[in-house]
Amino acid sequence: MEKNLEFPDLLRLIDERSTAFRAVVAAAPGLDAQVPTCPGWTLFDLVKHLGGGDRFWAAIVGAGSADAPPAAAVAARAALEVPQEREALLAWLDASTQLLLGALRAAGPESGCWTWWPASQSPQTAGGTARHRVQETAVHTYDAQLAGGDPQPLPVELALDGVEEFLFTVCGTPSAWPHKPTAFDFHAAEGRSWRLTVDGDGARTTRIPAPTAATGQDSDAAGASVHGTASELVLYLYDRIQADSLHVDGDAGLLDLLRAWEPEEK
Secondary structure, three states: OOOOOOHHHHHHHHHHHHHHHHHHHHHOOOOOOEOOOOOOOEHHHHHHHHHHHHHHHHHHHHHOOOOOOOHHHHHHHHOOOOOOOHHHHHHHHHHHHHHHHHHHHHHOOOOEOOOOOOOOOOOOEHHHHHHHHHHHHHHHHHHHHHHOOOOOOOOHHHHHHHHHHHHHHHHOEOOOOOOOOEEEEEEEOOOEEEEEEEEOOEEEEEEEOOOEOOOEOOOOOOOEEEEEOHHHHHHHHOOOOOHHHOEEEEOOHHHHHHHHOOOOOO
């Protein structure tokens, strides 16, 4: 079974995607370009959000295990001011990413820290934070590319990890599923598959064998099965593309129930 990305790989991918993000911003005709996947936001707003998030999570990781994010970090994010001029803004964004990477390296993957996902399948550690920030940075890079009219698929190694990271972090919960128990299968064209089971015990994800001609699609076991590239699956899960961009077996209406579900405890 394929292993998760190692901590150094996560740091590398944060750096690589942030570099790609800055390249898009540097080449954009203007910072006032609208971001279709973030309604009401301009490219400038997106830069502020990503850089502010890097600084916020750097402070959280640096604070170690806690029941809440540091008050100073929360206040700094609320009062965030960034340069208006493009070159200075790009330098600020680069510095923001380096602050995050420095905090993650200093802490190490097993160091505890506050996260918003205490009841999920993802750990409350610097490693868990790095894994999630990879996806935040990657998806927002896609957003920026879309604003510039040239969206690109997410890199395969990142996207394969991203499907599982989303299911573990965003979907994982002990809160009871309020509908008939079922399962959702997600099949990446690159050969990796996952099952999200939802029932009275909550939601949990496991890896499953990829479907083959011999095994079929296991349609009887899953209420809905979603097929696409790993990049498409991540972008679907983050609501960047719609289900009709993918191949869905089974009851597609279940996907609407899943998207609308707001568990009491995450």
